[in-house]
Amino acid sequence: MIKKYKFTLEKGSEKFICPKCKMKRFVKYINQDNGDYLGDSIGRCDRETNCGYHFKPNQLINCEIINIEATIKTTISSYHTDSELEILYNSNEENNFLLFLESLFDYNKIERIKKIFKISTSSFFHGSTVFWQIDEKNLIHAGKLIYYSKTTGRRYKTFENTSPVSWIHKINKIKDFNLNQCLFGLHQLQNINNLTQIIGIVESEKTAVILTIMYPDYYWMATGGKQNFKESMLKPIKDYQIVAYPDKGEFKDWVKKAKSLNQLGYKIEVNDWLETIDYDTGTDLADVILELKND
Ligand SMILES: [Zn+2]
Incomplete structure (x- = not known):
């Protein structure tokens, strides 16, 4: 049986500002059932070498999204563009x-x-x-x-x-x-x-x-x-x-x-x-x- 992921990176979308490097290169995960985004910080930056930010949906297990958003704010350093x-x-x-x-x-x-x-x-x-x-x-x-x-x-x-x-x-x-x-x-x-x-x-x-x-x-x-x-x-x-x-x-x-x-x-x-x-x-x-x- 082919495993079907409920959450996927949004395809072909306009990119968002990455929470880490602040470049407009961020792709968010969506919930396939309803097309909603999981959260503003849950996704992948496509600047793999220079940024590397990737927050996967499975990191959400046992966590309240709201807590994760708060954690990201305090632990991820900000950068200037x-x-x-x-x-x-x-x-x-x-x-x-x-x-x-x-x-x-x-x-x-x-x-x-x-x-x-x-x-x-x-x-x-x-x-x-x-x-x-x-x-x-x-x-x-x-x-x-x-x-x-x-x-x-x-x-x-x-x-x-x-x-x-x-x-x-x-x-x-x-x-x-x-x-x-x-x-x-x-x-x-x-x-x-x-x-x-x-x-x-x-x-x-x-x-x-x-x-x-x-x-x-x-x-x-x-x-x-x-x-x-x-x-x-x-x-x-x-x-x-x-x-x-x-x-x-x-x-x-x-x-x-x-x-x-x-x-x-x-x-x-x-x-x-x-x-x-x-x-x-x-x-x-x-x-x-x-x-x-x-x-
Ligand atoms: Zn980035």
């Missing part, structure tokens, strides 16, 4: 961070790093910088907005009484965006075909960018915060040689974390160069390197 990135990447507005870099480096080097990291510009604060967190499968996890001074290259801590650090999903008011951060620069993993390649980890996006200009032999990635030097963020680069450069004052904490990660099979060395020289706590590598460069 390529076009959201392109709009800000192709902005003609001036970018304070890139202007600052232009005062220090050749224009072609700035163009190169702009492309590598897809450094973008937002008009939310005039000339503010967007650092996209793109993973090794080119999924765009987040767009972090930071506002720099074009003369000093330092970030504004406050601007017109608000904090000028934000996220593109907040600025664009994307509903139910489930932020799941990845390392800034992680997408470079696609270019690394040798496990002995050294990946340099720093805290700030700005440092990762500047070090990429000055030390292009390493691939530089940033955690985006000292608390983000952790297993969930570093997992994709577990098999590589990692050298971590904590900001001044974070050395002991990162050594402790590196030790426990190394017990899980990571190969992390924590560099103490910044610790041994006389700078204030909180100083980051980029500040020191730029200062030495100017001497």
Whole structure:
């Protein structure tokens, strides 16, 4: 006897927005008895390699659909679309961070790093910088907005009484965006075909960018915060040689974390160069390197 499935993927229909990658490539399951959809998140994304979302009807057994919808909302990370990135990447507005870099480096080097990291510009604060967190499968996890001074290259801590650090999903008011951060620069993993390649980890996006200009032999990635030097963020680069450069004052904490990660099979060395020289706590590598460069 031929088994007849009661639920099938809808054939020949217009595609819907995928709950995971937000592309209009989603096919929903229908109930063959009445032609109804099983739910907005129950179906398959046809971007098999780049997304892979597939929620099968048999996963519904013993579950209330409503619970599953709620679970999906909280556990599946949201992503930005390529076009959201392109709009800000192709902005003609001036970018304070890139202007600052232009005062220090050749224009072609700035163009190169702009492309590598897809450094973008937002008009939310005039000339503010967007650092996209793109993973090794080119999924765009987040767009972090930071506002720099074009003369000093330092970030504004406050601007017109608000904090000028934000996220593109907040600025664009994307509903139910489930932020799941990845390392800034992680997408470079696609270019690394040798496990002995050294990946340099720093805290700030700005440092990762500047070090990429000055030390292009390493691939530089940033955690985006000292608390983000952790297993969930570093997992994709577990098999590589990692050298971590904590900001001044974070050395002991990162050594402790590196030790426990190394017990899980990571190969992390924590560099103490910044610790041994006389700078204030909180100083980051980029500040020191730029200062030495100017001497
Ligand atoms: Zn998808």
